[in-house]
Amino acid sequence: MARRGYGQICGLSRALEIVGERWAMLIIRDLLLGPKRFTDLRQGLPRIPTNVLSARLKELEQAEVLQRRILPRPATAVVYELTDYGRELDGILMALGRWGARSMGTPEPDDIYTVDSLMMALRTSYQANEATRVPAEPVSYEVRVPGIVISLTVQDGELGISGGPQPDPDLVIEASDGFAALLTGTLTPSAAIENGSVRVTGDPELLTDFANTFRI
Amino acid sequence: MARRGYGQICGLSRALEIVGERWAMLIIRDLLLGPKRFTDLRQGLPRIPTNVLSARLKELEQAEVLQRRILPRPATAVVYELTDYGRELDGILMALGRWGARSMGTPEPDDIYTVDSLMMALRTSYQANEATRVPAEPVSYEVRVPGIVISLTVQDGELGISGGPQPDPDLVIEASDGFAALLTGTLTPSAAIENGSVRVTGDPELLTDFANTFRI
DNA sequence: CTGGATCCCTCACGATACTG
């Protein structure tokens, strides 16, 4: 009771009571990419305890940020999906992500990439670079970091993004920790290839386009 | 170190590790209105324990969101002020506040207005209504809710806002809980005056302008 | 297998008192 609530009549206070609890915004981030099942969320948030995930989902449902929905047959499964109200957080979360990305130091040894966070990051930086983008379209990339594969296509200024591999990408980018440095610009594309922190299959020149398209 | 991070290489995760802790964003909200001393912050966040305030200030300083500065003489005092990096959260916090305001139900009995939250709210809604505003300028308002007085001036499309009274305002608006309902549009200006939840001194017609200018 | 609920332990938070 005291834990809940800041005791102020204020929109920001109210917002923080809804989405300010630990893990809440990350759950929403993952759901922004589409409806998900309990186990999918658990997978995307490796360190979240199941009881906390459970509690957050109930709270966010209560606040009408998301809905619990039982999938029609034949696949009787429970999915969680954002409401329109919840989806309005999209821009805010992207802006916050962009803000926080500037403070990312070198990752802790056991920090990991997740499919959803990476998809969100690429989506965010693509949008942020809208003005300066040089369109050498259409082009398709496949990004691989340890345990993760993501497919990207750019065509007519539209970004397509999905988990998993794709057939015949123009460029395959394979990296680990160095990937973040590439996106933030700490590491130039050519230097990244030279020192081996990024490996590519395809025209190495495309990596420069990639870095420009998705620079944070 | 904060309560263990989220273990993800992600801008949003990083942002939440910095400003996602309890009270952090409210501290930043108050500092967005200008540098403040420890005691001022404490005043504006009535329920925050002093040790938590202390801890947050240290963490946020560490993250270069704010600076601790010792005021030059004669007033030897410590103030906290946002860095440029911290000030970039302005738009994000306003957007979040606007989002959360739509979920504000009826306030709890011991929820209160604070000077800073109210100033922030008015500033936010002023900006959000930029497109639809009808400029009947210049005009000055004095808003009074229990324990709080705020002065507003609108001139040349610029909003001036400060704590405390002002000489000779065009309209004095005195309200308590009903004030939020007026801003959200739940309560019309005329109904608010009629049922006594808002009292005005000056031309009652100006209350309609006010409500249009600052509608959430 | 999915979709959680339950247990225990720890630590961050909340309340209060106190100090330079």
Place this chain on the structure above:
DNA sequence: CAGTATCGTGAGGGATCCAG
């Protein structure tokens, strides 16, 4: 005024267990 010190509580972390 600007914090530090102390201590109790409950949310979160982690593992396990259980129903459909």
